[in-house]
Amino acid sequence: MKPLIEAITVSKHYEVQTGGFLRRQSLALRAVDGVDLAIMPGETLGLVGESGCGKSTLGRLLIRLIPTTSGNILFDNADITQLNQKEMRSVRRGMQIVFQDPYGALNPRMTVEDIIMEPLLIHGARADAAARKQVADLLGVVGLPARARERFPHEFSGGQRQRIGIARALVLKPRFVVCDEPVSALDVSVQAQIVNLLGDLQQEFGLTYLFIAHDLGVVKHISTRVAVMYLGKIVEIAEKRALYEAPLHPYTQALIAAVPASHPSQRSRGRRERQRIAGDIPSALHPPSGCRFHTRCPFVMPVCREQAPATTEPRPGHHVACHLNG
Amino acid sequence: MPLLDVQNLTTAFQTQRGEITAVEDISFSLEPGEILGIVGESGSGKSVTALTIMGLLPRPPARIAGGSIRFEGTELTTLSQSRMQGIRGPGIAMVFQEPMTSLNPVFSIGDQLMETIRAHERLPPKALFARAVEMLDRVGIPSASTRMKDYPHQLSGGQRQRVMLAMALVCRPRLLIADEPTTALDVTIQAQILDLILDLRDEFGMAVMIITHNMGVVAETADRVMVMYAGRVVEEAPVTTLFDRPLHPYTRGLLECVPSLTEEMDRLVAIPGTLPEPARRPQGCRFAPRCRYAEPACRAGLPPLESYDPGHSAACIRVPELTRP
Ligand SMILES: Nc1ncnc2c1ncn2[C@@H]1O[C@H](COP(=O)(O)OP(=O)(O)OP(=O)(O)O)[C@@H](O)[C@H]1O
């Protein structure tokens, strides 16, 4: 099977001004740095990592919401990094995004119907009976009442707003949807509703997802495979069971060890002592030399400070970038 | 005598559309050194409970419509502002949900820490500085003495939360109220902060009220748990009992809907619907519109909080039949 979407050594560098008035200098912030990734049709690739590691940037790059600094992105085997605006337009229909913030992502002055219909109009459809029928059908699909049509976003709860955002992303019948923390802002009870909905929609429409989230439990539930990101790089990627049951990268091990217990008898205070990682994620402006995780890694070796580890495949389908697995 | 004893507390707000009760008839107590977890969905009244205890809600629009709050035997609901000031800090300290709103951006963290100490203790400048550095060091800020000069914006989110903890702990409070102390943080940092709170509890013997919507945080830290729904307590139990034998359908729902790292399920068990706003609460049991066990009798009146085992109570009229083996 060929991947639906593929990233080949993709990078995104932002120019950032630093220093005071006199020592102002421009630095390249490597938000995404040489990432290789392939997502198969119909699968959900989970993407986890600490705040600022580049998850949203990578998601936006894959659907070309933002341009790459270097590298290529293939959608259905066609390179989309070089397309002009007009060519991009027809490809864009196939790739959509659902955002984290159900409050900020919807225009407060538009009715729900207009919000969901807007992408259709942008792609040349007319606001006719057929378009309205499509919106009405979608409202049903995402579990909103038909009368939601003429209401405004502020009249809905967070979970309902997220349903509106999902309907909007689906109206163009995309094949690939980037879900950028779609449930992070929701209460756990409502979070479960939306996770179930995303699963149902995937079955019904054969969708392929990149699912970005902080919550490792939710990611495990919804994903086929999971990728772990640290300071702009993918450090490990594997089928979900392999990743959670036998993580190879020390960072992945630390992330999993940090997840709070699901029962008081499994309190991790003692268990964590061994795998605890100290401190915060370093600044992406000044990433550590060699392996970027070396400043926090409990297994750091001299070579880690000098050389960036190459990505290896110690087991079929299980990729990791760490000198311990070289 | 318990350290904190809250009885039948009701807090209301005047709003443009009339008065709403954010917290209604809640009772609980805390022993020295004990950790009480308070869980519930957004809007269930967790922060209002905390802020009422701290005496930090402006009145009006807030009003304590009933009940009492006793801290070490002193009634707080009728205490003057100046005497309340003396309790905040060495008696009860709080870490707020939004770290940036409670750190002043124009003062260095060292100045803010020293100011907090100065408000309650007279210390020579050197000792004052040393005490602040010691506290920063204790909460895990690296090279604390040089970081004293830093401003809040120079810190990462995790470091800011640590500084907030340092500010709360610098007067060695007997009760720490931590309102979602880790919600905005990554799991790695969350684990560090929770360990820190537990360490400090062991070291200073302070009691902790930890407010969260994350059942994992409760499982990691609490001795006892209170579950809130739409302003009321729906269940209270020792932590292991709550996880093993939850009685209220809402508590069961909360425990079921979180995907676990160890078990796999085809679908998550979601609770349908959403929490009602205070002005639109249903008649009778407030959870009834979302409850899979609801029956007409549930809508007849508010289910009272009944005790089923020592220390284990729930507010659901169907507990006896639903828990029959
Ligand atoms: N437009 C921009 N200009 C400059 N820097 C940016 C820009 N967008 C993102 N960054 C930086 O790029 C890095 C990656 O950001 P990104 O938003 O992709 O992280 P993330 O993993 O999605 O984090 P979070 O979990 O907080 O959403 C961060 O250091 C961020 O500050």
Ligand SMILES: Nc1ncnc2c1ncn2[C@@H]1O[C@H](COP(=O)(O)OP(=O)(O)OP(=O)(O)O)[C@@H](O)[C@H]1O
């Ligand atoms: N100053 C206020 N005026 C009017 N209503 C208020 C005020 N503060 C809180 N409320 C209402 O009281 C209820 C309880 O709010 P509270 O902040 O205690 O919820 P919470 O459980 O802490 O939620 P979250 O998890 O979102 O922090 C909510 O319905 C809220 O809208």
Ligand code: SF4
């Ligand atoms: S390469 Fe070295 S520092 Fe990096 S994760 Fe592996 S052992 Fe740790």
Ligand code: SF4
């Ligand atoms: S009283 Fe009735 S509606 Fe309320 S929780 Fe119990 S069974 Fe459900």
Ligand SMILES: [Mg+2]
């Ligand atoms: Mg992001």
Ligand SMILES: [Mg+2]
């Ligand atoms: Mg709150």
